Amino acid sequence: MTRKLEFAQELIDFIDNSPSAFHVVENVKKELIENGFVELEPSENWKIEKSGKYFVTKNGSALIAFVVGKGDIESEGFKLIGAHTDSPTFKIKPNPEMVEENAFLRLNTEVYGGPILNTWLDRPLSLAGRVTLKGEDIFNPKSYLIDMDKPLMVIPNLAIHMNRKVNEGIKLNTQNETLPLVSMINEEFEKDDFLIGEIAKELDVNVEDILDFDLFLYEHEKGKIVGLNNEFISCGKLDDLAMVHAGIKGLLDSKVNNKTNVMVLFDNEEVGSTTKQGAASPMLRTVLERICLSLGKNREDFYRSLSNSFLISSDMAHGVHPNYKQKQDPTSRPVINGGPAIKLSANQAYTTDSISSAIYESICKLAEVPFQKFVNRSDERGGSTIGPISSTQLDIPSVDIGNPILSMHSVRELGGVDDHYYVYKSFVQYYNY
Structure with missing residues (x-):
């Protein structure tokens, strides 16, 4: 098996083990700790050192990892990569049990984000997320992950x-x-509080101790490498766990240099990012400022560091669809396995400009990675991403990029084996430069 195929399979395994945003962060935490990163608590004083490796989490569903550079942070700044942990799905409502015809038990849900609804039909589905239980302090209840x-x-x-x-x-x-x-159901079936009962059995806790939950549906079937020459990745949540995986691996496999390397995993991108753990929050800005303050710098130094920083906003892109070729721009037509796509938009739905595009192009050339350009058709309105949303909190240069995929927001998306390795190589080159 080639390294590209191995890396693609590692991505599939990561996604399979990360059925919710909470599981994504938990799995990333474990990998960071195994590689010598130290967890920082937001409520405590931070003591960090140059060349040190640290991370901090928010809500259990967002995470910022960083390696402190050897240089003066006010003159060297930050090199950031951003991605998001959430994907379109269905969320379980409170009191979800619904009995139909005195025979069927359904669960009441609401849509999270913008899934392609019909792709969720007739597929084996499961349930994962976070369950909150009573704690010793009402302001600090206990939380457990469940899958x-x-x-x-x-x-x-x-x-x-x-x-x-x-x-x-x-x-x-x-x-x-x-x-x-x-x-x-039948007469012996305990349909009332069915879900709470199942949760209690799964976690081995008392029903009375369960206060609430954040539970989401996911496709139970694992992703696969497909195609005559094993060139495709068929898997749910490629948007945006492929960028999470490549970014974290890039951070771990890069060396300490003068600039401070940062990987930020936002949550709630699929629903607008306007949460305490989303890109529209001050979460990232606060952490960057605390890094500066912990290194003995002042607020003026923090602002100076921002002026010397750069962000790669990494979210997936739309590749040319062979069955819907007319949906793509006539001249900018990124294809699967043609390399990461630099995303541009005249209305600033993406943050890319000629300068930031040139920077990422140069990174790709140094890494010997092909790259492409993506723009929407002029008569089609595209989506946005964490790049422009982050810019409302941090006025630093940034570029929006992503690997081309098909079936974005389907329960099962289609990406390229080569592309996943390409973007990882570009991230390592970026962090090492």
């Missing part, structure tokens, strides 16, 4: 015989038609 890790439910489609126009397109009602079916 049911079994094909627990399914969202069944409607037969074509009852919906003859289904192949002409259909709008799914997200309150009635996308609720997962969990079980058949």
Whole structure:
């Protein structure tokens, strides 16, 4: 197996072990600690040193890891890469049990982000997230991660015989038609507080101690390498766990240099980023300032450090779709396995300008990595990402990039084996430069 294939399989394993944003951060934490990083607590005084390796978390679903540079931070600044831990899915509502026809048990959900709804139908689904229990202090309840890790439910489609126009397109009602079916019930089935009971059994805790939960659906089937020549990655959550994986690996595999290297994993990008752990919050800005203060610098030095910093906002890009070629811009047409795409937008949906684009292009050339350009068709409105949102908090130069994929926001996306290794190489080169 080539190194590219090995690295792609490592990504699939990482995603398989990270069914929620909370699990993403927990798995990244473990890897950082194994590689000598020290966890910092936001409520304590920070004592950091040059060449030291540290990380801090927020809400259990966002994380900032950094390696302090050897130079003066006010003159060297920060080299940052940003990604996000969340993906489109369905979130379980409170009191979710719904009995239908006195025979079926469904769970009440609401949509998180912008999933392609029909891709979630007829697939084995499971449940993962965070459960909150009573603690000794009401302001500090206990939290536990949970992953049911079994094909627990399914969202069944409607037969074509009852919906003859289904192949002409259909709008799914997200309150009635996308609720997962969990079980058949009978007189002996304890349908009341069913989910809380299952959680209690899974965590081996008392039902009375469970206060609340943040639980999300995920596809239970593991990702795969596919294609005649093993060139594709077919997997859920490539957006944006592929960038999380490549960025963390890039940080771990780079060397300490004069600048301070930072990897930031935001949460809630798929729902606008306006949370305490999102890119629109002061989370990153606060951590960067505390790094400066902990090194004995003042606020003026912090502002000086920002003027010498750079951010790579890494979120996936749209590749040319062979079945929908007309949907792509006529001249900028990134393809899978053609290298990371630099994303541009005249209306500033992406932060890239000619200077930041030139910087990332130069990084790719040094790393011997191909690169491409992505812009939307002029008559299509594209999405945005953490780059421009972060710019509302940090006025530093940045570039938006991402690997081209197909089926973005499907329960199962399609990316390139080569691309994942390419972007990792560019990140290592960036951190090492």
